[in-house]
Amino acid sequence: MMARLLHRRHAAMPDYLNTAALIEHARRAEASAPDACACTRTPLDGWQSQPLSLDEARFREIGTLLPEDDPEPTYSEYLPDGTNYWAADAPIAPRYFPYNRCGLWECSSCGRLYLRYTEGGGYFVDRRIRAVRLDLIEDVPL
Template sequence: MTPYVDAAALVELAMRAEENVNGPCSCTKTPLDGWQSQPLSLDETQLVEVATLMRSDDSEPTFSEYRPDNVQYWSAEAPIAPRYFPYNRCGVWACSQCGRLYLRYTEGGGYFVDRRIRALKAALIVDVE
């Protein structure tokens, strides 16, 4: 079972990963600073789930977004707020080649399913209620 991490543990995980990244990697072919549909160039087999932001005691996580100053969802500067959508539905995944961390979730609509991915950056994580 993938362990749940709160905002404080997520910051620690992200900082540790940022300190230990192993140079250039094929996982960085497409910039993933903001949310993206998972690119076909990303070899999914090199990603390993290391944690989750989905609380097991929350049967209906909120769809409310945290967007201070009306920052756009897709923006590379958008804060990572683990208690808000879409972060509260994310897994934390590590590249097995270089150690970079990514957030991933599946966006589902009436007629589509879209796997989305975003690079995890410690400086963007906020712990807000």
């Protein structure tokens, strides 16, 4: 946690996006995204390990779903009706894990939005990515 606090003091943090802001960004992106782009070669409807073929240079960070005033957001997940973490139809609930630790990124070529975070375990680090779909965003209180 100390490293995170030091990082915040020395690096410009992206702007915090609440659920309403995420919905507005998703609405604009879905209205303007073309049918195809290089960023859609690998389906990213559900959480995936970030493909090595994904060109990092084509993405720009728009903001974060991690509130600056919350030093340790919940690890509780919101998975109603038998959905699971990996499912393409799992809800995007910004107050719940892993969304509460995500950055919102935009493809500079087509404008599609993606959520990204780094999953860390005892012996691994896995950068994960998921496409944002407006119809899956839910504003669910903790």
